Amino acid sequence: xLNFLWPxxxxxxxxxxxxxxxxxxxxxxxxxxxxxxxxxxITLLGSLCLWCGIMKIAEHTKFVKKISKIIQPLVxxxxxxxxxxxxxxxxxxxxxxANILGLGNAATPLGLKAINSMQKQNKNKKxxxxxxxxxxxxxxxxxxxxxxxxxxxxxxxGSTNPTSIIVPVWIATLVAAIVGIxxxxxxxxxxxxxxxR
Amino acid sequence: MQLINYLSSIAMxxxxxxxxxHGMMERKKVFDIFLSGAQEGLSITLKIFPTLVGLxxxxxxxxxxxxxxxxxxxxxxxxxxxxxxxxxxxxxxxxPISGNASIALATDIMKTFGVDSRIGVIAxxxxxxxxxxxxxxxxxxxSIKVSKTRYILAAALMADLAGIITSIIxxxxxx
Numbered sequence: 001x002l003n004f005l006w007p008x009x010x011x012x013x014x015x016x017x018x019x020x021x022x023x024x025x026x027x028x029x030x031x032x033x034x035x036x037x038x039x040x041x042i043t044l045l046g047s048l049c050l051w052c053g054i055m056k057i058a059e060h061t062k063f064v065k066k067i068s069k070i071i072q073p074l075v076x077x078x079x080x081x082x083x084x085x086x087x088x089x090x091x092x093x094x095x096x097x098a099n100i101l102g103l104g105n106a107a108t109p110l111g112l113k114a115i116n117s118m119q120k121q122n123k124n125k126k127x128x129x130x131x132x133x134x135x136x137x138x139x140x141x142x143x144x145x146x147x148x149x150x151x152x153x154x155x156x157x158g159s160t161n162p163t164s165i166i167v168p169v170w171i172a173t174l175v176a177a178i179v180g181i182x183x184x185x186x187x188x189x190x191x192x193x194x195x196x197r
Numbered sequence: 198m199q200l201i202n203y204l205s206s207i208a209m210x211x212x213x214x215x216x217x218x219h220g221m222m223e224r225k226k227v228f229d230i231f232l233s234g235a236q237e238g239l240s241i242t243l244k245i246f247p248t249l250v251g252l253x254x255x256x257x258x259x260x261x262x263x264x265x266x267x268x269x270x271x272x273x274x275x276x277x278x279x280x281x282x283x284x285x286x287x288x289x290x291x292x293p294i295s296g297n298a299s300i301a302l303a304t305d306i307m308k309t310f311g312v313d314s315r316i317g318v319i320a321x322x323x324x325x326x327x328x329x330x331x332x333x334x335x336x337x338x339x340s341i342k343v344s345k346t347r348y349i350l351a352a353a354l355m356a357d358l359a360g361i362i363t364s365i366i367x368x369x370x371x372x
Contacts, residue, residue, distance in 0.1 A: 002248075002295055009255040013262035025261040033257030037250040040304055041242055049238035054213055056234025057227055061219040101212075112340050119341040127345035128338065133352070136337045140330040140353040141360070146209055147325030153304055154321055157312040165321045166205040168371060172326035172363040180356030187348050 043156030044149075051148045055103050064101070068093035078138070078181060079131045088117045092135060102144050111139050130188045137184045141177040144169070201371070245297055252301040260305070282365065284316045288323060289361050293330040293354060300324070315372045322364040327357050 017026055058064060068090065075093045076083040083089060091114035098107035115132055122129045128136075147169050155162035220227040259265050269276075269283045276283045288306060292299045303320045310316040330353045338346055 002252075002298065005295065005298070006251060006255055009259055013255075013258040013264050016264040016267070017262035020267075021261075021263050026258060029257040029261035030254055033254035034250050036257070036304075037246070037253040037301075040253070040301075041246050041249055045239070045242045048242055049235040052238030052241065053231035053233075053235035054216055056237070057220045057225070057230050058216045059234075060225055060230050061216070061223050063216060063219045108336065111337065115337055115341055119343075124345075126343060128343050128347050128349060132337075132341075132343075133347060133349050136334055136349055137352050137356060139337065140328045140333045141356050142326065142328035144325065146212055149300070150303075150321045150325040151209070153300070153307070153324075154312055157304070157307050159312040161202075161206075161313075163209055164202060164205050165318060165325060166208050167201045168318070168322045168364065168367045169325035171367050172322055172360045175363040176326060176356045176360030179359035180352060183355050184349075184352045187352060191347070 040153075040156065044152050047148070047152035047155065051102070051146075051152075055101060058101055059103060059106055064094060064097050064103075064106075067100075068097045071096060078134050081129070081131050082118065082121070085117075085121075088114060088131075091117060095135070096138065096143070099139065100143055100145050102146055102148055107139070111135065133184055133188070134181065137180040138177065141173065141180045143173050143177050198371075248297045249301060252295075252298045253305075256298075256301050256305055282316060282319065284310060285319055285323070285361075285365070288320055292323060292327055292361075293357055294332075296329040296332065299329075315368060318372050319365055319368045322368055323361050326360045326364055330354060330357050 014026065017023055071093050072089065075089050075096065079089065079092060082092075091110060095107055095110040095114055098110055115135055118129060118132050118135070119125065122132070146166065150165065150169075151162045154165065217227060220230070265287060269286055272286060273283050276286060284306060288299060288302050291302055303324045306320040307317040312321075331350075334346070334349060334353060338349075
């Protein structure tokens with residue numbers, strides 16, 4: 001995607017400023033941009049390392065497994081077709097918990113494991129099944145307890161209270177997840193009807 | 198409101214507390230594990246650094262050339278009609294496509310308008326509550342080699358839109 005977007009961004013801005021603006025600002029912009037990349041990465045580095053470290057501890061304990069037991073009922077509601085398959089429901093709930101905790105590195109492999117187990121039971125191997133769609137939608141909704149990267153960014157930019165966005169993020173992410181799950185459920189119902197006719 | 202602020206402040210220390218307690222109770226070598234995780238954080242930063250350089254430069258160019266202003270002004274009649282803050286529009290468009298590019302853009306928005314300004318907070322909330330949807334869908338569908346994705350993109354983008362709109366509304370109420 002960026003192979004297409006990035007050159008377009010650069011080329012268009014050069015063309016635009018050659019026609020409408022002054023080209024001199026482009027020179028400063030190039031150096032300012034690369035300088036900002038350095039300052040952002042360096043200020044981000046500390047808090048990112050801290051969180052990766054803390055979350056690694058969570059990964060090594062039974063913490064993730066414990067919470068995934070709590071959310072089992074939710075999983076069974078969202079995935080009615082696989083609710084009797086213990087292995088798949090466990091993989092799904094582990095994936096959800098990893099997402100919630102912001103264990104990005106752990107969440108994706110767990111999710112991929114779940115979708116691969118679903119594929120084994122899938123009747124039409126070329127098409128996404130209902131539960132697969134639900135899994136993907138939940139993973140794109142980014143339900144996260146602590147939005148670590150954004151908080152790190154805010155504190156690196158000198159915010160007076162970097163964590164103050166946590167509750168707004170919870171509300172927004174919850175609404176997004178509910179909208180995603182409901183619209184998927186509705187779309188599944190609609191297309192299943194069409195198939196029966 | 199005070200409760201919300203309190204919840205926001207207590208969430209992070211609480212999580213750290215619970216995780217460390219768990220580690221201690223299970224008699225893990227907590228600090229060694231922490232170090233190996235922090236090492237990963239270092240390599241993640243190193244990995245995204247080149248991407249950030251490229252993207253920060255391109256965003257800096259887009260901004261100084263005036264093309265973003267042109268684009269936003271072009272759309273502003275519609276955005277005003279919908280009561281959508283026009284400063285957020287480029288971020289809303291880029292967010293589902295590229296994670297690193299939207300990090301770079303959000304940083305820029307927070308710097309320009311102020312990290313604690315309403316626009317800055319909206320940008321941060323959007324970053325925290327949405328995901329790189331198109332990339333995620335690609336990773337999942339390609340891992341099982343499915344070609345018919347039905348309407349997954351529509352449903353996921355709908356969720357993103359809902360997240361963005363909610364971010365704007367919530368931040369307008371709170372800030």
